[in-house]
Amino acid sequence: MNTRREHKDAFYGAFARVGKALGNPTRLELVDLLAQAPRTVEQLANASGQRVANTSQHLQTLWRAGLVTREKDGLYVTYRLASDDVAELFASLRDVAHAHVAEVERAARRFLGGDDEPIDGAELRRRARRGEVVLIDVRPPREFAAAHLPGAISLPLPELESRLAELPDDAEIVAYCRGPYCVLAVDAVRQLRAAGRRARRLEDGVHEWRARGGAVVVAS
Numbered sequence: 001m002n003t004r005r006e007h008k009d010a011f012y013g014a015f016a017r018v019g020k021a022l023g024n025p026t027r028l029e030l031v032d033l034l035a036q037a038p039r040t041v042e043q044l045a046n047a048s049g050q051r052v053a054n055t056s057q058h059l060q061t062l063w064r065a066g067l068v069t070r071e072k073d074g075l076y077v078t079y080r081l082a083s084d085d086v087a088e089l090f091a092s093l094r095d096v097a098h099a100h101v102a103e104v105e106r107a108a109r110r111f112l113g114g115d116d117e118p119i120d121g122a123e124l125r126r127r128a129r130r131g132e133v134v135l136i137d138v139r140p141p142r143e144f145a146a147a148h149l150p151g152a153i154s155l156p157l158p159e160l161e162s163r164l165a166e167l168p169d170d171a172e173i174v175a176y177c178r179g180p181y182c183v184l185a186v187d188a189v190r191q192l193r194a195a196g197r198r199a200r201r202l203e204d205g206v207h208e209w210r211a212r213g214g215a216v217v218v219a220s
Contacts, residue, residue, distance in 0.1 A: 018089075021065035026050060027058045028090065034068060035087040035207055036139065036178055037146035038080035047140075087207050094181070111183060118203035119174055121212055127172075134171045135202070138188045139178060147206045147218045149176065157184050160191055172198040179205035 022028060029048050033039060039047070045055040059079055062068045067086050068079050081087055098104045119127075127133045128151065137144045137152040144154040155163055167173055173192055177184035185201035192199035210216045 018065050018067065021061050021067055022090075022093065024058065024061075026054070027062055028093075030055070030058055030062065031067065031081070031086065031090045032178065034079060034081045035090065036143040036205075038078050039142070040076045040078050042076070043142075044079065088211070091179075091207060091211070094179075108181060111181065117200055118180075119200045121202070121204055121209060121214060124174060124202055132171060133174050134167055135174050135176070136167070136188070137177070138175050138184045143178075145219055147210075147216050149206065149209055150215050150217055152176070157188055160188055161195075164192075164195055164197075167197070169197075172200065174200055174202050176202035176205060179203075179208055 022031070026048065030044055033044060033047050041056050041059060042052055044050075044059070045052045048055065050058075059068065059070070063070055063079075067082055069082050070077050070079050072078075098108075124133065124135070128135065135149060135152045136155040137148050138155060138157045138160065140156055141154055144152075144156075148154070153166075155166075175185040175188040175192070177188075180203045182205060189199045189201050204212070204214075206216055
């Protein structure tokens, strides 16, 4: 076989293994979850609504493709993304799909609702400097602890109703979660508006905020 052909096949074959590993909706969701914080197999299964055995198989596929690392601690195995590049790869794939696949926009409208009015990062910074907004992170505490936006209050969605009195009445509340297609912030905004509060969601998650040059508070 031609040596140049062998080299090309080796390169493109390696690239294809990465693409094949990501060519599954469950595995993409697992990558998205791991972009927020490391998790055990059991935690990932619970967060994604999958059986533990199925989750483990998907994670092994991602591991063989070099996209995640794993560490065993007693009976539990903790997975994390191999590098920030993997999160960037997922974000790029998501953005390309949004730009070129009409189904993504239609699904987003159905999923997020027609009354969605996200605030962008520039407006959030301006209003935060003037003390006009309160920023809440409605992700699970594990994800907040791993990394969060400066000044954000950890207020997981299941606790929002019981902790509503902690939020000031005279400021608009901005909620964020895992990125533009995360419904946690959408649900938070709906709950807040139903309670008579002014609220919007930030379209960015931690990864998107950092990619745009924003500061992030990370675990030490």
